Amino acid sequence: xSAEAGMQAWLESRVETWRQLTPQLNALERNRDHSAAEAxxxxxxxxxxxxDLSIARRILPGSRVTQALERSYAKxxxxxxxxxxxxxxxxxxLFRVEIPEIVSELRVAILWVSLLFVLSAxxxxxxxxxxPELISLxxxxxxxxxxxxxxxxxxxxxxxxxxxxxxxxILSNNIAVSLMAFCVGVFFGLGTFYIIATNGLMLGxxxxxxxxxGLAGELLKFVTAHGVVELSVICLAGAAGTMLGEALIRxxxxxxxxxxxxxxxxxxxxxxxxxxxxxxxxFIEGYLSPDPSFPMASRVVVGFGYGxxxxxxxxxxxxxxxxxxxxxxx
Amino acid sequence: xxxxxxxxxxxxGVDVELRVAGVGSRSFAFVIDWHIRLILAFSWGxxxxxxxxxxxxxxxxxxxxxxxxxxxxxxxxxxxxxxxVLEIAMHGSTPGKRMAGVRIVTRTGDIPGAGALLVRNLFRxxxxxxxxxxxxxxxxxxxxxxxxxxxxxxxxxxxxxxNKHDKSxxxxxSAHRSLDPRVADLLHELxxxxxxxxxxxxxxxxxxxxxxxxxxxxxxxxxGLNSAELWQRLQALLHxxxxx
Numbered sequence: 001x002s003a004e005a006g007m008q009a010w011l012e013s014r015v016e017t018w019r020q021l022t023p024q025l026n027a028l029e030r031n032r033d034h035s036a037a038e039a040x041x042x043x044x045x046x047x048x049x050x051x052d053l054s055i056a057r058r059i060l061p062g063s064r065v066t067q068a069l070e071r072s073y074a075k076x077x078x079x080x081x082x083x084x085x086x087x088x089x090x091x092x093x094l095f096r097v098e099i100p101e102i103v104s105e106l107r108v109a110i111l112w113v114s115l116l117f118v119l120s121a122x123x124x125x126x127x128x129x130x131x132p133e134l135i136s137l138x139x140x141x142x143x144x145x146x147x148x149x150x151x152x153x154x155x156x157x158x159x160x161x162x163x164x165x166x167x168x169x170i171l172s173n174n175i176a177v178s179l180m181a182f183c184v185g186v187f188f189g190l191g192t193f194y195i196i197a198t199n200g201l202m203l204g205x206x207x208x209x210x211x212x213x214g215l216a217g218e219l220l221k222f223v224t225a226h227g228v229v230e231l232s233v234i235c236l237a238g239a240a241g242t243m244l245g246e247a248l249i250r251x252x253x254x255x256x257x258x259x260x261x262x263x264x265x266x267x268x269x270x271x272x273x274x275x276x277x278x279x280x281x282x283f284i285e286g287y288l289s290p291d292p293s294f295p296m297a298s299r300v301v302v303g304f305g306y307g308x309x310x311x312x313x314x315x316x317x318x319x320x321x322x323x324x325x326x327x328x329x330x
Numbered sequence: 331x332x333x334x335x336x337x338x339x340x341x342x343g344v345d346v347e348l349r350v351a352g353v354g355s356r357s358f359a360f361v362i363d364w365h366i367r368l369i370l371a372f373s374w375g376x377x378x379x380x381x382x383x384x385x386x387x388x389x390x391x392x393x394x395x396x397x398x399x400x401x402x403x404x405x406x407x408x409x410x411x412x413x414x415v416l417e418i419a420m421h422g423s424t425p426g427k428r429m430a431g432v433r434i435v436t437r438t439g440d441i442p443g444a445g446a447l448l449v450r451n452l453f454r455x456x457x458x459x460x461x462x463x464x465x466x467x468x469x470x471x472x473x474x475x476x477x478x479x480x481x482x483x484x485x486x487x488x489x490x491x492x493n494k495h496d497k498s499x500x501x502x503x504s505a506h507r508s509l510d511p512r513v514a515d516l517l518h519e520l521x522x523x524x525x526x527x528x529x530x531x532x533x534x535x536x537x538x539x540x541x542x543x544x545x546x547x548x549x550x551x552x553x554g555l556n557s558a559e560l561w562q563r564l565q566a567l568l569h570x571x572x573x574x
Contacts, residue, residue: 011511029421050342063515071491074338074346078421078441164395168403176455183456186479257482264483268449 007059014052018065021049021072025079032085046080049073092319099273100316102266109239109246116193117200117235124204128212135209138202147213154222154290163287171282174230175275178237182244182271186260189245196238203231225299226284228307233274233281236314240267240274277310334475336487338439348439351432351488353470359488360463363426367412375405414451418444423491433491446484453480509567513543521564529557536560543567 028034028042053073056066103110128135135144143153161169177195184191210219247263248256288294288302312318334350351359378401416424421441422434434450436442442450457466457478466478475487509517520527520535527535537552540563547563555563 007511047342050340050344053346054344060512060515063512064519065511065515070346073340073344074348074439077338077340077346078435078439082441083443162395165398168398179452179455183453186453186456186483261483261485264449264453265445265485268445268452268483271452272448 010055010059011065017048018052018069018072025072025075028079029075042076042080046073046076049076094269095273095313095319096316096321098269100314100321102270103236103314105266106236106239106243106270109242110235113192113196113238113242114232114235117196117231117238120197120200121204121207124201124206125208126204127201128205128208132209132212135205138205139209144209147210147215150213150215152210152215152218152222154219155292163290165286166290167282167286170285171279174233174278174281178234178274178278179271181234181237182241182267185238185241185244185267186248187245188248189242192238192241192245195241196235199234221296221299222289224296225288225294225302225306226281228303229277229310230281230285232307232310233277237271237274240270243267273313277313280306280309336435336437336439336475336489346439348435348489350475351430351490352476353467355430355432355490356470356476356488357467359424359427359430359432361426362429363412363424366425367409370412371405371409374408375401378402378405413454414448417447417451422447422486427488431490431492432488434486435489437485437487439489442484442486446486450480450484450486453478453483456480509543513539514568517543517564517568521568524561533557533560536564540564540567 024045028038034042049069049072053066053069056063056069060066124138128138146153177199181192181195184195207216207219210216243263244260244267247259251259253259253262284302284306288299309318315321333352335347336350338346338348340346378397382397382401413424417434420428427433434442434447436446454466457463457469457480459465463478466480469478469482470476473482477487481487517539520532520539524532537555537560540547540560541549541552544563544567
């Protein structure tokens with residue numbers, strides 16, 4: 001038998017199997033609930049395809065048939081090696097185990113970022129108290145005129161915008177700020193540093209400015225219900241951002257890229273929880289905070305109550321994580 | 331310079347090289363997707379406005395919370411969640427990526443998980459700065475594997491994933507048994523590109539291939555065949571059942 005005839009005979013013996021490949025692979029890709037027999041069949045097909053590809057590469061190098069076999073082989077490889085699909089277990093694992101571990105790992109960074117925020121707020125307060133004209137750099141003219149005439153910009157907010165619309169715009173803005181505080185950590189942490197410091201500076205400056213006009217109490221009243229969690233979440237996102245910077249400055253893996261990827265993956269998981277917490281903050285800020293009928297005591301209860309929810313979520317206990325008693329060596 | 335590749339390593343020992351998509355394919359896919367999501371979001375907004383106010387004007391009308399939640403928010407949702415939702419649902423692809431023949435894979439060539447795809451999309455915030463994806467585009471231009479910051483963060487790559495070769499199996503019909511498979515492959519390619527090739531080129535290629543495939547033709551007979559006759563001969567070899 002000549003080489004061509006042998007090649008032809010081999011092609012003829014395999015052609016029917018290959019023609020069935022595309023529908024077979026599509027069915028395997030669509031369905032994620034395969035039986036053991038189907039899985040074994042897929043593995044057998046994978047082996048057979050590997051053999052065919054190996055032969056095709058030798059006798060038909062660079063041909064379209066070889067390229068088509070390569071594509072089918074790569075697709076089947078991806079199907080066989082894809083991760084198990086169990087959303088419930090994966091989500092439970094994320095909120096009960098992974099996020100609390102990330103928070104625990106980030107404890108020191110969270111403290112430093114919070115300290116930076118507090119110091120910036122202090123600096124903002126001092127600057128505007130000492131040089132009141134600086135407020136024009138941080139607040140709009142309309143806002144300044146309102147406060148100078150004894151009216152906080154949050155007053156009558158509900159008369160202008162419905163609570164639902166207000167909530168959505170606030171929560172989307174807060175989520176965008178937090179995500180940005182995280183992402184700009186890629187600039188060796190300096191971007192995060194800038195965003196946290198700017199936010200702290202503005203908060204302190206606004207308190208100083210309202211204090212000068214006897215409205216600091218009103219502003220505190222407005223901020224209390226949502227501020228506890230909102231400001232904490234911004235610090236959490238900032239801490240996640242510093243993790244990105246840290247990964248680039250002091251890589252924990254073989255390369256900076258791997259280290260960055262690892263840090264981004266961990267930070268991204270924490271941000272998911274941050275975004276969920278900010279949705280709650282948005283609704284509080286849209287419905288409760290601008291409503292003057294809510295007394296301060298209720299706001300304190302809501303603010304700190306939601307703060308406890310946040311702590312429960314960060315430690316995983318809110319999602320059913322069990323307390324683990326450590327054995328005490330006697 | 332050879333295009334960068336990623337090797338899909340298999341337990342069978344038969345590895346496959348996946349070609350990494352360049353900035354052009356990446357941008358082409360993005361532009362298609364951008365148009366799709368813009369058209370979808372805009373259409374939803376227009377339809378919602380029409381249904382809410384009986385026309386395409388907001389003059390004299392007061393858009394309330396229902397308009398915000400039924401019209402504006404879903405339209406923004408379509409625009410901003412198009413990539414993450416479709417990439418997760420379509421295993422690292424989107425309609426635009428399919429059309430451009432590219433797909434997202436992990437650095438080992440596998441299908442990326444939902445977490446990696448979300449992180450990849452999260453960094454669009456940064457890649458899109460200061461405008462028109464300048465940071466992302468610059469990063470893709472200057473990195474060896476043409477990745478943007480989102481890809482670096484998620485550990486993903488964009489590979490070329492053309493499905494035109496899927497037809498190759500269908501072409502292996504019993505009618506080609508008399509042909510050398512290598513020649514049959516070339517004949518199919520020539521047949522597909524016939525109209526795009528210039529006359530002298532296609533005549534030369536057709537004569538050269540027919541000389542290998544059809545031993546009944548002498549060189550002088552081949553030289554005497556015109557374009558239409560050569561085409562007929564090609565088709566007779568490729569589809570003998572239809573031409574007999």
